[in-house]
Amino acid sequence: MTDVLRAHAEQQHADELAALAAADDRPKPPNWKLSPWAVATYVLGGEAPDGTPITPKYLGSRRLVEVAIATLATDRALLLLGVPGTAKTWLSEHLAAAISGDSTQLVQGTSGTAEEAIRYGWNYARLLAEGPSPKALVASPVLRAMETGGIARIEELTRIPSDVQDALITILSEKTLPIPELDSEVQALAGFNVIATANDRDRGVNDLSAALKRRFNVVVLPLPDDAESEVEIVRLRVEQLGRSLQLPAGAENVDEIRRVVTVFRELRDGVTADGRTKIKSPSGTLSTAEAISVMTNGIALATHFGDGVVRADDVAAGLHGAVVKDPVQDRIVWQEYLETVVRERKPWSDLYRACRELV
Known part of the structure; x- marks a missing residue:
């Protein structure tokens, strides 16, 4: 990884994650790499039981981080809300790295984000040649996270058009993604959840529907206190x-x-x-x-x-x-x-x- 400009969190801090995992004897939710206590230690900093120093990834309220971690251990998705520059993306990456060992299941929200980015798309060459088939289906990061019991990340959720946002409702409530073209569905494995971020300054761009808001627990990340x-x-x-x-x-x-x-x-x-x-x-x-x-x-x-x-x-x-x-x-x-x-x-x-x- 020496030539990579910026390695993913789970690669940069592999030693810290391994040290925490080796001595982590606390209860873990299904498919979590670390217990909630160890995830908090990884994010906020401290020391692993073997003496390995854990560098702080987020400097802020411990309680806010604990609430975020506890949310991801339930069936509720997590929405990190705040003004630009309050480390929403940074925190979501490190939470995903510590919980599922993979922070790369990422959807970048823009005004042009299509529903396929959240659900699935098709390899049109195979689709034309073979018709609808599992091999022709192109899984979204959210679908891949459902299949592995991991964490999917959605950046700038309120920049995504409202009708595309609503593709999340069934996924978050039923933990299922229907694929009518194949007459099948994907059921999320235990451990699956979603971390979304949204910008305070973007309120009113594409407000979340009431149905979608109910699927999220909101944690507001403030600017530093002093x-x-x-x-x-x-x-x-x-x-x-x-x-x-x-x-x-x-x-x-x-x-x-x-x-x-x-x-x-x-x-x-x-x-x-x-x-x-x-x-x-x-x-x-x-x-x-x-x-x-x-x-x-x-x-x-x-x-x-x-x-x-x-x-x-x-x-x-x-x-x-x-x-x-x-x-x-x-x-x-x-x-x-x-x-x-x-x-x-x-x-x-x-x-x-x-x-x-x-x-």
């Missing part, structure tokens, strides 16, 4: 990305991470960290994921065009691009923030100069 938690999340993810991209991510970058996180949080909240100055918020979400992107880009700049130490010049362009989504309104918001907040902070004079050059 700045230090967000700094730690960004630091961990930047280090992980740095290793895969062969970029250094040393401790000397923490101060710059803290500045980026502070800028994002103040613009999101509409007030400075000390609560003294109200400021306008831009149109974008300024999520933790975007802070990770700004820092990763800054490290790349410092590595390839500098001395390897991330400075204000390296993050300024990323900050500008993250904040100014609307070239008119957001530019005004960003300029006001630079003049009323960044300029007044003497230790941030380098950041002020670097950002002003781009405005």
